[in-house]
Each structure stands twice: as C-alpha cells, then as structure tokens.
Amino acid sequence: MAREAWGRWGEQDEAGAPNLAGAAQVRRAAGLVRSGRVVPLAQPLHAATPIPHHRAPMMHFMGRDGGDYAAGAKRPGGFQFAEDTVVLPLHLGTHVDALCHAWCDDLLYNGFPGNTLRSTTGAQRLGVEKLPPLVTRGILLDLAVDGPLPDGTPVGRTALQEAAARAGVMPEEGDAVLLRTGWLEAQDGKPNRLISFDTEPGLDVEGALWLAEHGIALVGADNFAIEVLPFPAGQVFPVHQRLLRDHGIPLLEGMRLKALAEAGATAFLFMAAALPLTGATGSPLTPVAVL
Numbered sequence: 001m002a003r004e005a006w007g008r009w010g011e012q013d014e015a016g017a018p019n020l021a022g023a024a025q026v027r028r029a030a031g032l033v034r035s036g037r038v039v040p041l042a043q044p045l046h047a048a049t050p051i052p053h054h055r056a057p058m059m060h061f062m063g064r065d066g067g068d069y070a071a072g073a074k075r076p077g078g079f080q081f082a083e084d085t086v087v088l089p090l091h092l093g094t095h096v097d098a099l100c101h102a103w104c105d106d107l108l109y110n111g112f113p114g115n116t117l118r119s120t121t122g123a124q125r126l127g128v129e130k131l132p133p134l135v136t137r138g139i140l141l142d143l144a145v146d147g148p149l150p151d152g153t154p155v156g157r158t159a160l161q162e163a164a165a166r167a168g169v170m171p172e173e174g175d176a177v178l179l180r181t182g183w184l185e186a187q188d189g190k191p192n193r194l195i196s197f198d199t200e201p202g203l204d205v206e207g208a209l210w211l212a213e214h215g216i217a218l219v220g221a222d223n224f225a226i227e228v229l230p231f232p233a234g235q236v237f238p239v240h241q242r243l244l245r246d247h248g249i250p251l252l253e254g255m256r257l258k259a260l261a262e263a264g265a266t267a268f269l270f271m272a273a274a275l276p277l278t279g280a281t282g283s284p285l286t287p288v289a290v291l
Helices: 023-030 066-070 157-167 183-187 205-213 238-246 258-262
Strands: 038-040 059-064 083-087 095-097 134-142 176-180 218-221 251-253 267-272 282-284 288-290
Touching (some): 023 134, 023 267, 134 258, 238 251
Parallel strands (some): 134 176, 176 218
Antiparallel strands (some): 059 083, 134 267
C-alpha cells in the first residue's frame, strides 16, 4: 500500500498533515472574517448522543449539587458550588480521530509499529496530544443541497469537484475541508436504537485521494465514519487507511454543518483543538467557523 506522506516532515513526525497549516494559512484564514459570527459545529454531549452500539454512552455524575445543601451541607460565608465528573468514550459525538486510531499491516502513519499501542500505556506514538491546535481556512463542500444523500451513497472525485464548483472554492494546501452529506440531520429526533451506523453516505477512496492531492490538513464530515458504509467488497475502512495511515490526515467525525450551510458559508476561519489526552486515540472537541 502506498505511504505518500511518510517521512515528509521527518522520520519522527507525529502530527501529519496539520503541519501544512502554518502561519501563512492562519493569516489567510483570519482575513476571511467579515461579520464576526461564530458558528459552533459540534453535537451536544449527553447520554442520548448518537453512538454506535459497540461503544458505551456518556455517563455524567454530579459530585456536589443543590441537593447536598438541601441535605445540610455546610456553606461557609454563604458560599455554595457544584461540580461533576464525566465518563465517556473518546470517539463520541463530534470528535477527531488521532493518527494512531487506525492502521494496517502492523504499521501506523510514518512507519511507527502498531504494537506501540498498549492498554497499559495508551498510544506511545501518534496520540491525540500530538495533533496541534488547528487554525486555518475551512471550506464547506455541501453535498446535501437537494436533501440528505441516500444511505450507501459514495462521494467520489466528481461529486467533490462539482461541490467545489458550486461553492466557487477549491481546496488548497493547509485547508480543513468539511463535507455535508445530510446524514446527521436525517438522524435528528431518532432514538439511538433506531439509528443504523452500518449504512451511510460518505467518501470513497477516490474522493479521499482527491482531497489528499490538494494537500489538506484535515477532513471533517457530518456522518459517523467519514467514509461510505457499507464498504466496497473485500475492503475494511479503506478511507481511514488511506487518509490516517498513508497521508497523516486526521478525521473529524460527527460534525453539525446545517447552520454553516444555511449561512451560505463556503470559505471561513476554522478552529479546532483536541483535548491533550496523552496516548489517546481520539478526542471530543468543539470546532468553530468564524464568518
């Protein structure tokens, strides 16, 4: 399998394609701000946030709340407070896949061995903490202008080119490209048990390689897997393999993109930063677009 980006930023590089979003890209993106409107692109996180059935839902516990004071907890000087704890899978809701999240043939991005991931230590290489905060130009390629794409629809090179032509913008080096398929919007209001995570529209390999050829720093989408499900016969997560492993491009899954599309946004200042969870394979985050 091809390994296009391996060694591009040195044999010890663990950041991958976000290296392409440097100071020049930040300055260019800042120049796109016109109204100053900030559009959040993340799902709310709670016990009912859609999640595939092999993952546990989020658990939220209050360690101190108003009930404690009602039961007689001390309030020195009248002071009261609340605090809580959350237990959640890191690939929940709007989240980024670290470069260690998927690999094949026992090799991760940049040739690091797969056995550097251990239950006792986490990811010794390519953990999510190695992804730098990303501030760059974001572009929205809206594939759902006529409604959500049917489940199982592959998004290939031609569909992306047509979406870029409609938007009047072409991906360039260091960009964050966001793909709206309409899949997440189609799940609104459904209980988790009625959501299928086994069939959805998304990128095919040719579409993924078209994005990689343009030197993008990150690809995000509003579906669960970024790529089309079910997979082509005889393949398993081929887009994850090509983008994460071969090109070092992080995947930002489960984005809410309807408001951005309704605002008519095509190119904008984009910002996202993972939680610096040492050795983690992913992280929830709140990406934003500034118009």
